[in-house]
Ligand SMILES: Cc1cc2nc3c(=O)[nH]c(=O)nc-3n(C[C@H](O)[C@H](O)[C@H](O)COP(=O)(O)OP(=O)(O)OC[C@H]3O[C@@H](n4cnc5c(N)ncnc54)[C@H](O)[C@@H]3O)c2cc1C
């Protein structure tokens with residue numbers, strides 16, 4: 001059930017954020033996640049940024065250990081799991097905050113050419129923390145906001161969405177929960193899909209640790225239609 005892969009390349013994708021490319025390809029839909037196991041350390045979920053790529057922010061024990069690994073080191077991976085984004089609409093906005101970028105990057109790359117126009121609205125705390133990968137190759141427009149104004153416009157991505165919301169017939173979002181909540185509110189829960197995050201253990205709908213109202217995020221999400229989440233986040 002696990003695939004053992006070797007890391008072939010790592011690089012700094014932003015402050016405290018590292019990309020890991022490995023020597024195995026996973027068939028996936030953008031938004032789906034894999035469980036990565038490090039023997040003796042634990043197992044954690046990460047969105048696939050591409051078939052052979054995860055992009056990780058260092059937060060605690062597991063991710064700190066992962067950051068010590070490099071070329072030739074092994075990862076045990078199972079998945080992909082969960083429900084990914086489904087492409088709908090013609091003129092769409094992808095809204096990402098912080099480390100919410102990997103599934104959004106994957107979605108832009110997978111769906112390139114399938115939408116009429118794609119605008120990425122990306123928010124980070126500061127220039128140093130911005131993680132944009134090479135997403136500009138896959139979208140028509142990139143609008144960046146930072147909390148401190150050190151890159152792009154000062155403010156939050158949701159302010160851009162409020163100003164320009166009428167332009168987009170569908171919105172796709174991933175990021176911290178306050179960002180998702182505001183995106184859902186601005187869209188009135190309609191024509192919007194968001195990727196939610198909950199603490200996960202099994203990743204396959206067994207343990208219940210990722211419950212979100214009547215849903216299990218690992219099985220029913222992590223991508224949900226806006227209306228499914230009304231009153232839940
Ligand atoms: C579907 C999905 C996709 C994800 N994709 C990515 C990705 O692409 N890139 C990325 O960097 N991260 C991603 N994450 C988050 C990633 O899984 C976590 O950052 C990682 O698990 C942190 O592990 P850690 O041991 O380093 O930190 P931990 O020590 O586990 O701490 C991380 C956070 O979890 C909290 N926490 C710890 N234990 C519990 C508990 N029992 N109940 C509730 N909260 C707890 C801590 O307070 C802390 O805020 C994703 C998460 C999900 C659910």
Ligand code: FES
Nearest residue numbers: 201203207208218
């Ligand atoms: S992580 Fe176990 S049910 Fe979702």
